[in-house]
Amino acid sequence: MLNHKIKRIMLFIVYIVASFIILLGCTSKEESREEMKKPQINAVQTDKAMYDPGSAVHLEITVENFEDYAIQNLSLELTSSHLETTVDDDISTTFDLEPNEEKVIQVDWHSPGEDFKGYLLDLELVDQENEVIDTDTKAVDVSSTWTKFPRYGYVWDFTEGVKTTDKIDILKNRNINALEYYDWKYKHHKPIPDDREQESWLDWSGRPIFAESIRNYIQDAQAANMVNLPYNMAYAAVDGYEEDGVEQDWALYYSNDNDSGEGHFKFNMSGSAYLYFFDMSNEDWQNYIFSRTNEVFEMFDFDGWHSDTVGEWGEMQTEDGRTLYVKDTYTDFLNRAKASLPEDKYLVFNPVGAQGIENVNISDVDVLYTEIWPWDRDLDGELYDDYYSLKKVIDLSREQSDGKSLVVPAYMNYDYGELNSGATFNTASVMLTSISAYAAGGSRMELGDGNHMLSNEYFPAQHLSMDEELQNRIEQLYDFVVIYENLLRDGQKNIDNRIDIMDYDNSINGDPDSVWTYAKEDDDYEIVHMINLLGVNNNDWRANEGVKETPTLIDNYQVKYYINEEVESVWLASPDMNQNRSVELSMGTGTDEDGDYVLVEIPSLEYWNMLYMKKK
Secondary structure, three states: OHHHHHHHHHHHHHHHHHHHHHHHHHHHHHHHHHHOOOOEEEEEEEOOOOEOOOOEEEEEEEEEOOOOOOEEEEEEEEEEEEOOEEOOOOEEEEEEEOOOOEEEEEEEEEOOOOOOEEEEEEEEEEOOOOOEEEEEEEEEEEOOOOOOOOOEEEEOOOOOOOOHHHHHHHHHHOOOOEEEEOOOOOOOOOOOOOOOOOOEEEOOOOOEEEHHHHHHHHHHHHHOOOEEEEEEEOOEEOOOHHHHOOOHHHEEEEOOOOOOOOOEOEEEEEOOEEEEEEOOOOHHHHHHHHHHHHHHHHHOOOOEEEEEOOOOOOOEEEOOOOEEOHHHHHHHHHHHHHHHOOOOOEEEEEOHHHOOHHHHHOOOOOEEEOOOOOOOEOOOOOEOOEHHHHHHHHHHHHHHOOOOOOEEOOOOOHHHHHHOOOOEOOHHHHHHHHHHHHHHOOEEOOEEOOOEEOOOOOOOOOOOEOOHHHHHHHHHHHHHHHHOHHHHOOOOEEEOOOEEEOOOOEEOOOOOOOEEEEEEEOOOEEEEEEEEOOOOOOOEOOOOOOOOOOOOOEEEEEEEEEOOOOEEEEEEEOOOOHHHOOEEEOEEEEEEOOEEEEEEEEEEEOOEEEEEEEEO
């Protein structure tokens, strides 16, 4: 009897142990299933940097299977939106993946017919059980010309055999829609050689330039709907200019009251190489340089002229003793320059340091551009040295030019780059400067030559590189500024409505260690920008020594915004979260002694949040 009881107990123990082993095995299987890496979207690329209204947008979506077995009946679901509004019905594409296969899925989206609109394409990767296993987004700019929403980049490597397609492809995928061709020319005053069959030459620094490489860039860029502009000085010549028909009578000289120099106004480029400057108001010089510029189009299929200066160097005088400031000659020169070009060619001009920008803003240039330096001053005598100064010059240009969006080259981490060639940019400094320009309604000149970024006015001096984090953030940012271009630089006006950030300091001028806030509006929306400078000790944009604190991330904070008109909904968009998608926020409303307001809670602020409120 006892033995029978013991036997039964032993059998029960065996049963329990066996059940535990089975359960353990099931759990292990479940854990193994959870550890399986699901297919993912690796990249989303479009075939162009911008699209004509109503044209086909060709997407290539790279999807990867990480498992050793095939996966069937996957699908890619595409939806499109403009701001908070869905645009089209879903597009669905079904496919299979072989073991460890990376496949490029082709999808076409037909763009709407309205001009100058930014769109978000939202992609979901869905398995056969209708579970969303990965997502991604892509921006599309539907614009018939680049001039309304310029996103300017550059190329400078014109050596033999340079892989132009690869470089253009990177820039196209970051939505760059125009390129400056830097130091491509034969001579400043004579951009192409007399012999149109000459296929190579040396630039002023001795770099070899190959005509075939220039043509390849232009061909690849135009295929991606990118504009190509050759850089050249508006008023400069190099040694031997008299042999090429430039008259000394056209020259500019330092005036007797100018302490910057004496004799012929000139600029040392490198060693013994000089640029010699001529009077931009002299019609003979104008006729000469305009004629030489138009000769360029006989040899290359460029789309216009990027005309440059070396800035304002004080009072000058002409051969006959007339005194002038170069910046005062800009408007007339540029109007004549534009009239001299073929009708389908663009004109861009660089008043360095924004000196004389007020004269460029009212001229016939197609796109505004100014190279900013922190020691130059605006018309009120204030330095262009902090984030707010960038906003002010962008505001001024928009107001004086009837809405044009200023392109701002502002070279980051300058001295750090020269002393630490091969190092990487400070990510926070680059992001805050770029955001300051784009939130204000301008744009940046910073990306070029494939995967590079400017730290120096001599574009080939690529001292610093972008680390992986900065590259990822830049890609998100350059999609963001396309998706929301109609809220950023499409006629919005500054308004001085009160904005309160609960529990945190906020400022209207971009003070250090605060949230920089300001509001804008257009006919349909009121818009609030929040740029995070919390924990940032200095609001200088240049971060010359390569030092800038990363802003302090804040979570679940409240914003109280005093509205001009009743709003029906509030939306949050940011390049720092949610793959650039807009999220509708719950809002409270109320009235106090300062007026009507909306109150919203925002999940987080990293670098830049934008609220946009749809008016009723």
